[in-house]
Structure formats: C-alpha cells, structure tokens
Amino acid sequence: MADQNQNNRKSAEQLLTFSCGEQIYAFDITSVTDIIEVPEITKLPMVAEHILGIMNLRGKVVPVMDFAGRMGLPKPEYDEHSCIIVVDCEGTLLGVKVPRVIDAESYEADEVSPSPVENSVVIGYIELRGRRIAVLDCLILSEKAK
Amino acid sequence: MLDTFVFESTELLENLDEILMRTEDSELTADDIAEIFRVMHTIKGSSAMMGLKNMSELAHAVEDIYFVIRENPELECDRPQLYELSFTTSDYLKNEIENLEDDSVPLTDFSEFIERLHGFAKYLTDLSKGETAAAPSSGGSIEIFSADEPEELKTVKITFSESCMMPSIRAMVLMNSIGAEADVAATIPRDIEADNADDEIKSSGFYLKLMCDDLDKVISLLKDGVDVETVEEVKRSAAAPAAPKQQEAALPAGSSEKGVTTYLVRFEEGCLMPAIRAMVLVNSLAKEGELVKTVPSDLESDEAEEVINKDGFRIEIKAKDADEVLAVLRDGLNVLSADILPPGGAQTEGGAAAANGTAPAAAVGNAPAAAAPAPKAAPKKDAGGGHSGGSMISVKLEKLDRLLDLVAEIVITESGVTSSPDLKQYSGNLDRFHKSARELKKLTDELQDVVMSIRMVPVQTAFQKMSRVVRDMNKTLGKNVDLVFVGAETEADKSVVDILGDPLMHIVRNAVDHGIETPEERAAAGKTEKPTVTLSAGYESGEVVISCEDNGAGMDPKKLLAKARKSGILTKPESEYTDAECYELIMTAGFSTNEQVTEYSGRGVGMDVVRKNIETVGGKMSIESELGRGSKFTIRIPLSLSIIDVLDVKANGLELSVPVSSVKEIFRAEPSQLISDPGGTELVMVRDKCLRVIRLADAFELKGERLPAEQGIMMYCSEGDREAVIFADELTSDQQVVVKPLSILLNKYDLKKKGIAGCSILADGSITLITDINELLIYNGVKSRAELG
Numbered sequence: 001m002a003d004q005n006q007n008n009r010k011s012a013e014q015l016l017t018f019s020c021g022e023q024i025y026a027f028d029i030t031s032v033t034d035i036i037e038v039p040e041i042t043k044l045p046m047v048a049e050h051i052l053g054i055m056n057l058r059g060k061v062v063p064v065m066d067f068a069g070r071m072g073l074p075k076p077e078y079d080e081h082s083c084i085i086v087v088d089c090e091g092t093l094l095g096v097k098v099p100r101v102i103d104a105e106s107y108e109a110d111e112v113s114p115s116p117v118e119n120s121v122v123i124g125y126i127e128l129r130g131r132r133i134a135v136l137d138c139l140i141l142s143e144k145a146k
Numbered sequence: 147m148l149d150t151f152v153f154e155s156t157e158l159l160e161n162l163d164e165i166l167m168r169t170e171d172s173e174l175t176a177d178d179i180a181e182i183f184r185v186m187h188t189i190k191g192s193s194a195m196m197g198l199k200n201m202s203e204l205a206h207a208v209e210d211i212y213f214v215i216r217e218n219p220e221l222e223c224d225r226p227q228l229y230e231l232s233f234t235t236s237d238y239l240k241n242e243i244e245n246l247e248d249d250s251v252p253l254t255d256f257s258e259f260i261e262r263l264h265g266f267a268k269y270l271t272d273l274s275k276g277e278t279a280a281a282p283s284s285g286g287s288i289e290i291f292s293a294d295e296p297e298e299l300k301t302v303k304i305t306f307s308e309s310c311m312m313p314s315i316r317a318m319v320l321m322n323s324i325g326a327e328a329d330v331a332a333t334i335p336r337d338i339e340a341d342n343a344d345d346e347i348k349s350s351g352f353y354l355k356l357m358c359d360d361l362d363k364v365i366s367l368l369k370d371g372v373d374v375e376t377v378e379e380v381k382r383s384a385a386a387p388a389a390p391k392q393q394e395a396a397l398p399a400g401s402s403e404k405g406v407t408t409y410l411v412r413f414e415e416g417c418l419m420p421a422i423r424a425m426v427l428v429n430s431l432a433k434e435g436e437l438v439k440t441v442p443s444d445l446e447s448d449e450a451e452e453v454i455n456k457d458g459f460r461i462e463i464k465a466k467d468a469d470e471v472l473a474v475l476r477d478g479l480n481v482l483s484a485d486i487l488p489p490g491g492a493q494t495e496g497g498a499a500a501a502n503g504t505a506p507a508a509a510v511g512n513a514p515a516a517a518a519p520a521p522k523a524a525p526k527k528d529a530g531g532g533h534s535g536g537s538m539i540s541v542k543l544e545k546l547d548r549l550l551d552l553v554a555e556i557v558i559t560e561s562g563v564t565s566s567p568d569l570k571q572y573s574g575n576l577d578r579f580h581k582s583a584r585e586l587k588k589l590t591d592e593l594q595d596v597v598m599s600i601r602m603v604p605v606q607t608a609f610q611k612m613s614r615v616v617r618d619m620n621k622t623l624g625k626n627v628d629l630v631f632v633g634a635e636t637e638a639d640k641s642v643v644d645i646l647g648d649p650l651m652h653i654v655r656n657a658v659d660h661g662i663e664t665p666e667e668r669a670a671a672g673k674t675e676k677p678t679v680t681l682s683a684g685y686e687s688g689e690v691v692i693s694c695e696d697n698g699a700g701m702d703p704k705k706l707l708a709k710a711r712k713s714g715i716l717t718k719p720e721s722e723y724t725d726a727e728c729y730e731l732i733m734t735a736g737f738s739t740n741e742q743v744t745e746y747s748g749r750g751v752g753m754d755v756v757r758k759n760i761e762t763v764g765g766k767m768s769i770e771s772e773l774g775r776g777s778k779f780t781i782r783i784p785l786s787l788s789i790i791d792v793l794d795v796k797a798n799g800l801e802l803s804v805p806v807s808s809v810k811e812i813f814r815a816e817p818s819q820l821i822s823d824p825g826g827t828e829l830v831m832v833r834d835k836c837l838r839v840i841r842l843a844d845a846f847e848l849k850g851e852r853l854p855a856e857q858g859i860m861m862y863c864s865e866g867d868r869e870a871v872i873f874a875d876e877l878t879s880d881q882q883v884v885v886k887p888l889s890i891l892l893n894k895y896d897l898k899k900k901g902i903a904g905c906s907i908l909a910d911g912s913i914t915l916i917t918d919i920n921e922l923l924i925y926n927g928v929k930s931r932a933e934l935g
Contacts, residue, residue: 040912042905042915043800045800045902045915046847046895047897051895054889055913056913059551061886063891092889092890093889142891143894
C-alpha cells in the first residue's frame with residue numbers, strides 16, 4: 001500500500017535500485033536498457049580486474065564490469081539473484097554485474113542531494129523510505145574516455 | 147523526408163558527374179542526354195517540392211539547355227562551355243545540399259549563374275534555329291520533312307480543339323487507335339511525353355509520319371478522335387493544301403460510323419474487385435469493336451471499384467454488332483446485367499473524363515489491358531523513367547545492421563534448438579528431426595552469407611569521385627595528369643568506403659598539386675612518361691589497403707626537415723630523424739611544404755586531419771617516397787565487418803582466433819630447432835631462418851603454466867615485412883568469423899595496439915577474441931626487415 005502511494009504521489013522519474021554490500025545504489029531507470037541473468041562472459045586479457053570481460057547481448061558485444069570491483073568494495077557474494085544491469089552510456093552499452101536488484105522507485109529530481117565531490121561515480125544521495133540510496137552516474141562509472 | 151531528398155539528389159548528382167566525366171572527351175549519346183535531362187528534371191521536381199526554389203530554378207535552367215540539345219542532337223555547340231556549366235551546376239547543387247543540413251546557412255542565390263545558363267540556352271536555341279533555316283525546309287517554323295525521308299511516308303497534320311486539356315495524351319491515343327491501319331514512323335513533336343509537348347501541339351499542331359495503304363481511312367479514324375478539330379495530309383512540296391473536310395462520306399466503314407453505343411454493366415453485389423472484372427470485360431470486347439471510353443475511365447485507380455459498385459460500369463464502344471457485344475458482356479463473370487443506354491448522357495461525362503486526362507487509358511481500344519497502364523506511367527516517365535538503377539534499392543545502413551544482428555540471433559537460437567539437452571531425454575527416432583535441422587542450418591548459413599555480402603560495396607564509388615577532382619585540377623593547373631585505378635572492384639564494408647572519401651580527396655589533391663611537377667619541370671628532369679596518379683585497392687591480412695601513388699617529384703627528407711624546423715614542430719634533434727619519420731612530418735598539424743597556398747592545397751591543414759580521420763576508424767596511414775621518382779601514400783583500414791578465416795587456438799585457457807591470412811605455416815617444433823638466447827629470448831630455426839618465438843600467453847599477459855615449447859603449436863606468422871613465430875598451447879578449430887570491434891568503453895586499455903583486433907560472436911553465442919598479428923608483432927618489438935638492415 002505504501003508502495004502504491006509512493007507511486008501515485010510521484011510519477012515523475014524512477015530509479016532502479018540494487019544492493020551491493022550494505023549500501024543501496026541506483027541508476028536512473030531511463031539509462032537502464034536490460035536486466036539479465038549473468039550469461040557466459042568471455043574474459044579479456046590485459047584489462048583492469050573489475051572488467052570481467054565481454055558478453056553477447058542479443059548479437060551485440062557488451063563489456064561487463066564488476067560493480068563492487070569498480071567501486072573498490074569488498075567482493076560480495078554472488079548467487080542466483082545476481083544479475084547484470086545493462087546501462088546505456090551515451091549510446092554505448094555497458095553491463096554492470098551486481099549482487100541483487102531490489103526495485104524500481106519513483107522519485108523527484110529535486111529530492112536528490114547532489115554530491116559535492118567532483119567527477120564522482122555517485123552524483124548524489126536520496127532518502128527513500130528511510131534508506132539512503134546512492135544515485136550513480138553511469139557515464140562516469142563506465143570510465144568512458146572523453 | 148529531407149534525408150531522402152539529400153540522399154537521392156546526391157546519388158543523382160554523382161550519376162551526372164559520372165556521365166559528364168565519361169562523355170567530356172567522347173560522344174554524348176542520346177541516352178546520356180536523356181539521363182542528364184532526367185537527373186535535372188528530378189532534382190527540379192524534388193527540390194521544388196522541398197521548397198528549395200533556388201535549386202529548382204537552377205536545375206530548370208540546365209534542363210532547358212539539355213532540352214535544346216536533345217531536340218537537336220546534330221547541333222555543334224561550344225562543348226567546353228557546356229561542360230563547364232554542367233560541372234559547375236553539379237557543384238553548386240552538391241554544395242547547396244550539404245548546406246541544407248545546417249539550418250544557419252541561408253539558401254544560395256544562383257540567379258547570376260542562372261542568367262548565364264539562360265544565356266547559353268538562348269545561344270543554343272539560336273544555333274539550332276540557324277541550322278533549321280539552313281536545312282532544306284518547306285514548312286513554316288517547324289522542320290517537318292527531313293531530307294532523307296522516303297516518298298511513301300505520308301505526313302498528316304492534326305490540330306486539336308482549343309479546349310482540349312492535354313493534347314499530347316490525345317495524340318498518344320490517336321497513334322494507338324490507328325495502330326491497325328498504319329505504322330507510325332515518327333511524330334512531331336518527337337517526344338510527346340515531354341513537358342512542353344502540349345504547348346508545341348497547341349501552337350503548331352501534331353504531325354504524324356506514317357506508312358499506310360489507305361490514307362483516307364486513317365484520316366477518318368483520326369478525325370473520330372476525341373477533341374480532334376482538323377486532320378489534313380501535308381505534302382512535301384510547298385504548303386500543304388487543306389484536305390477536303392467532308393471526306394468521311396467516301397469512307398467504306400458505314401455501320402460503325404453511326405456512332406457509339408453505350409452499355410451499362412452491373413456486377414453482382416458482393417463481387418470482389420469489380421474493377422478487375424471490368425478490365426477483363428474490356429479485354430474480351432477487343433474483338434467486337436473499337437472501345438471509345440469507359441466510366442470509370444481509370445480502372446486501376448482506387449476509386450474505380452467504388453464507382454462501379456455504385457453506378458455500374460459504363461462502356462462506350464463502336465461495334466458492328468451491338469447484340470454480340472451485349473452477349474459478351476452478359477457472359478462475363480459476376481455480371482448481373484448489361485444493357486444498352488440511350489445516347490445522350492454520356493457526352494458530358496466524356497468531357498469530364500477528358501479533363502482528367504485519364505480517359506485514354508481505356509480508349510486505347512485494341513489492347514485495353516496492356517495499354518491501360520501506359521498513359522498512367524507517361525506523366526511520370528521523366529521523373530522515374532530511364533531506370534538506370536532499375537533493380538537497385540537504397541536501404542538505410544542501420545537497417546542492415548539490425549538485419550545482421552537478427553541473423554546472428556537466428557543462427558544462435560537455431561543451434562540452441564537443434565542441440566537442446568531436452569532432445570537427449572527423448573528416446574524415440576529423431577531422424578526426421580535431424581534431417582530438418584540440417585536443412586535449417588544450411589538455410590541459415592546461406593542467409594548469413596547473403597546478409598553479410600549486402601553490406602559490401604566496391605571501393606569504386608570512392609575512387610570514382612577522384613576522377614572529378616583530377617579533372618578539375620587538370621583544367622586549372624594544366625598538368626594533364628592521368629588517373630589510373632587498380633583493383634577498384636575490391637569490396638569493403640559500406641561504412642569503410644564512406645569514410646575513405648575525404649582522406650582520398652586530400653591525398654589525391656596533394657599528389658596532383660605537390661607531387662606531380664609542371665610539364666616544364668618534368669621536361670627539364672628528362673621525364674618522358676605521362677604524369678600519372680595511381681589509386682589502387684586490395685586486401686592484405688584482414689585489412690583493406692588503399693594506396694595513392696604518383697610518379698612526380700617525390701619528397702626530399704632534408705627539405706621536409708628544414709620546413710618542419712621553420713614551423714617549429716620538431717620534437718627531437720634533426721639528426722635522429724629517419725627518412726620515414728621525415729615523411730611522417732607532413733602528417734603533423736601545421737605543416738605545409740608548398741610555399742604558395744593554392745586553391746587545392748597548401749593551407750597546412752589536410753594531412754594531419756586525414757591521418758586523424760583514418761585513425762579514428764582504426765586505420766593506419768604510411769608514406770613512402772623517392773626523390774625524383776614519386777611518392778606513395780598507403781591507407782590501411784580494417785574490414786570492420788568482413789568475414790575472415792581464422793584458426794582458433796588456446797593459450798593458458800584463453801581462446802583466441804588468429805587470422806589465417808597472417809599465418810604462413812603451422813608446425814610443432816623439434817627440440818633441435820629450438821634455441822634459447824643468452825638473454826632468455828626463445829628462438830626457433832625454421833629452415834635457415836632464425837625467428838623469435840612469441841608466446842601468446844606472454845603477449846597477452848596470461849597467468850598460468852608455461853608449456854614446453856616443443857609441446858605447443860608454432861605458427862610462422864608474417865605481416866608486412868615483420869616475421870615471427872607465434873606460440874599457442876593448442877589448435878582447436880578453424881572457422882569463418884565476422885570481426886566486430888571491441889566496445890569503445892575499452893579504448894583506454896589499448897587492446898588493439900597490443901594485438902587484439904576485436905571479437906566475434908560464434909554460432910553457439912560464445913565470443914572469441916581476434917588477434918591482430920601485425921600489431922602484436924610491432925608491440926612486441928619484432929623488427930622489420932628494413933630495421934634489421
């Protein structure tokens with residue numbers, strides 16, 4: 001019921017939330033193109049450790065990144081709930097492996113407190129139902145060269 | 147909409163350029179003229195539709211010129227001027243089309259140039275009039291009789307009533323209606339489908355040149371035509387005497403002369419496609435008499451069915467036996483009733499149909515069904531006729547990308563279905579299933595091949611544009627350079643060919659402007675061969691190699707160095723520069739060797755931009771030169787989407803594919819062949835050559851155990867002038883793959899430079915990495931033969 005209210009009250013924008021360790025993170029849902037089971041990932045040599053490799057997403061070759069590794073977090077436990085969130089970084093797809101996707105939540109952009117840290121992966125924080133969620137910038141996450 | 151316009155117009159203009167280039171020094175055939183006319187006509191129409199009045203007017207002016215030329219093929223005109231104007235028009239239009247994509251650029255005002263075109267058109271018209279006057283002419287302002295016309299050929303002049311809307315169509319109908327009685331040899335105006343034919347017919351009348359046995363009969367037939375006012379025979383000598391008006395009295399065809407009978411046919415309710423039924427009826431009546439008109443007149447139009455359902459189908463026919471016609475009509479499929487209508491009412495509708503200009507569709511008579519589409523197509527002919535690219539269609543590249551992806555998906559899914567683990571649980575006979583599965587595989591394989599081949603286009607298109615560049619430069623610089631193509635049929639992915647356009651243009655311009663000397667300089671240097679620029683294309687180890695070679699002055703490394711010093715772009719002491727590095731200087735920003743800036747080159751931007759463009763698509767550029775002999779610029783661009791043969795190997799658990807084209811020989815090393823250099827470098831003797839062994843595991847920094855060298859696979863690889871032996875643990879298979887570039891998100895890892903060209907999705911959906919042996923050798927410090935000395 002609480003969920004319903006929340007959705008009715010704010011129809012503006014939505015976040016896709018997922019957990020990694022203790023913290024909850026979120027992507028703006030417009031940047032998410034797919035959420036898929038972890039497929040076979042082809043390892044790449046000579047890349048950073050958090051680049052897990054490349055996967056075949058319906059005929060497209062998409063690089064996959066380990067979210068925890070990218071953020072420098074301790075290696076989480078991956079199980080059957082683990083999945084890959086595919087985000088669109090200005091036209092280029094990136095797979096992000098996360099331990100668990102939680103939900104889609106409505107929010108208003110002005111509820112996000114922007115982070116003062118420049119060029120941070122986390123662009124801001126938002127409190128939703130008593131939990132602090134870190135909102136991510138997928139372009140910075142992708143380490144895409146300018 | 148704009149996209150389509152830009153695309154189509156660009157294609158048309160390229161086509162125009164091609165014709166102009168081809169015909170400039172040879173003959174301009176009637177087909178070529180017609181094609182140029184068509185191009186201009188289409189551009190005129192489509193740009194007017196887009197509201198681009200300036201372009202439309204420009205095209206119109208050129209159209210006028212070619213109209214005169216088409217009408218007077220014998221005309222000896224000022225051809226250099228004609229080509230100059232035509233080329234300029236093509237350039238103006240191309241520029242304007244380019245500007246369209248930028249909203250901030252206003253439409254260019256071509257009025258001055260259009261004036262020039264009008265002037266030229268007038269000059270041509272005057273010229274043609276002069277010729278006409280000189281010819282042995284007896285008629286008025288129009289040339290009716292040609293000198294070599296045979297005596298038997300009769301000439302008939304037809305005039306149409308003032309109110310007749312489209313005399314050209316009437317004329318066409320007339321020609322058809324006398325088909326059985328006479329052979330039409332020629333008409334004046336010659337092309338009654340041309341735009342201005344209507345005006346010409348109205349002002350001067352319509353002339354038919356025909357062969358016939360009974361001219362009187364033909365004339366009477368002609369007189370029966372809709373809107374025909376007078377028909378008279380024109381004699382060659384002097385002004386033709388007016389033919390007696392009351393000639394039909396002498397005609398034998400009495401009964402049919404009585405007039406037209408109108409039949410009303412109604413079809414059963416619920417009859418599907420009454421228009422088609424009607425058309426069939428019209429066909430079946432062909433034997434019974436001459437069809438004058440049908441209502442609705444255009445049976446192929448969308449409204450025809452409605453009209454027939456509502457008002458019935460009306461046929462006006464001139465037949466000997468009205469009952470016979472009625473019988474035929476009543477025999478028709480789905481015909482409910484067929485009756486003769488009393489005369490009278492039909493006349494007004496006849497006028498209406500004539501105004502539509504569609505009546506002739508059915509009035510053609512002898513073969514209504516066959517002739518029906520003809521008048522319909524006629525007005526379009528100028529726009530869509532010619533059909534030089536008849537069986538070609540243009541498709542957006544993205545659609546092909548999507549298609550290719552889908553096909554890949556199908557292949558993957560197919561193998562998923564046919565090798566499904568569920569099948570193993572089923573103990574029954576699967577023979578038929580396997581047979582179908584094999585069939586399916588064959589089909590999907592073929593589908594994949596076809597889709598991949600669709601995207602491949604010959605580099606010819608990129609080369610062709612260079613002819614124009616060289617032609618223009620020859621005109622202004624007077625160097626008379628020959629442009630030679632080699633291997634223009636080499637195919638590459640469409641996107642690659644598109645990318646090539648700009649770099650090639652810069653390089654070719656440079657070659658002609660800087661590379662080739664002036665005729666005087668060549669003579670002084672004792673060069674007798676013709677100045678030549680050779681563009682060649684070919685494949686080399688998974689890359690398209692395009693080179694531009696000139697036999698000009700070549701480059702002097704010392705001069706280049708001096709110039710670079712002046713420009714302040716040297717990065718290390720001059721003495722350390724090798725010749726090759728000196729040549730590369732010209733690809734540095736801010737470098738231009740030519741003291742004088744010309745129209746074509748010398749601004750110091752160009753080569754560096756060229757290099758950048760090529761590098762952004764994963765290509766490379768290299769320069770060779772010999773002082774006094776010429777220079778050669780080579781571009782290598784990966785066949786981003788081409789199918790290549792690869793060998794699949796494993797190295798420390800990682801699966802990799804090596805392009806077969808890089809591998810000369812595969813062998814297992816005998817212990818006696820292996821050498822260990824004091825520095826620890828592994829070497830192998832292949833016959834009398836001592837080669838470095840590069841372990842893929844080392845090159846790609848793979849962890850794991852080192853397999854003893856004699857247990858793995860040795861691949862003797864050669865790329866350019868570098869050679870080495872690549873070592874892998876085992877060889878698993880060979881196959882064909884499509885190379886896809888790695889995601890740009892991985893650019894920061896420089897995988898390409900380290901020897902990974904890209905990846906490929908295999909039939910089972912898994913991904914394999916494709917190695918680039920050339921890069922791998924370079925990155926791992928394998929020296930080229932030249933560097934070894």
